[in-house]
Amino acid sequence: MNRKNIITALLLCLVVNLHAEDYQYQYFSKKGEKDKYVPFSDYIPQIRLHYQTVPHYLEDYYLLYGMKQYYNENSLRKNIARLKMALRCKFRHPSVALVKVETEQEYLKYRNLMFMHINMLIMRNYLTIASRYDKRNVYFFNWDYAKEISESLDIAERYYSEAVPYWATAKEYAEKASKIKITTDLGFIETERKNILTGDIDFGKIITGYKSGLITKKQKLADLMSTYQKK
Template sequence: MKRRFFFFVILCFFIFSGQVFPYFVEYKEQYYKLYHIHYEQEPDDIVENIYWLERAINADFCNPLHALGKITTKKEWEKYRYMFMMHLNLKMVEQHLRLGSKYDKQAAYFYNYPWKEQNIESLSKAEEFYEAALVYWHEAKLWAEKANMREFQFLFLDSLPFWENERARIASGDLNYERTIKRELLRLQKVREDFMNMDDSTY
């Protein structure tokens, strides 16, 4: 009976060993694969994505053999690293803008007066996320500039066309989050002022 129980325990160990020893995540590419777009896009979902992207930014690159695109030369590997960092920072911009929009108020309506302080606090959170997005945008631009250096002028990573498109759009000015973010910050400031000017006479 004891021997049968022992074999049962051993069998369970091998069956569930994948759960006992989880997959070890170490490199940028691995963390990036944990980033995903949720259908509902609740604040917690966005915060989760920001967490994985931040871990990806701070992690090491994997071996070129396991890169997200085909790498055959050292120059391709160098450009890949620049564009990957650009792409990660762009995703951070998008996620912070999306998170900020969850707390933003597009307008201050008179009937919002009973929740004036809560709305002002919510706007402060939105402003914080928008300002963080601006920081990541500046980082993305710096990495895009590195990927646009003259030595890469005729080097195109065919397996990563989306990243190449992002790089080209930043270089041309077609992709400019700074313009969008600053516009949102100005609008937010106006809405905040409207809330702060509310009193009993305006309700």
């Protein structure tokens, strides 16, 4: 009998649980229940939750930028899209900037450095995409696929050209930031600015070299096609 009673009691408990109400979903439908059961999220204004979860400012989109160890072209395009969106957004309030900002001059330099750095990142991502279509060397046995390789080099040239305006803009912001004789806490970005001004980094020359290399490779491919197709 004891065993039957225990089984009956367990079955009754299961039935009760099946018909129990979850107040997290039901309290809105009953008068007075909301005052009795208020979830913690109700104490946080919805607008604050929205601004914490959806990017609104330049820094928010910048923080979405990331490079995986194993990345593909889609990852690079996503980064470019996010960084371009960042350039169209306003900056955060100075009190919540990425580094400590105490004066208007610091905030001005901070903004110039961020613009410079984001333009540099966009340029680098375009160059990385271009490198996926570029070919380091052209060999005599490449004549079989000379047409396809030449088309790939055309795509590489387009992406190299896309990178050029962002390099020019990055240089402009580096010069603007350098006129403000203050050092911010953006350490590696300050170093990047210095290297641009001193010429230690000159992507203008690098991109020009890449594009002239494409011309040489295309000519070599054209020569291979004309030579081996006659045989």
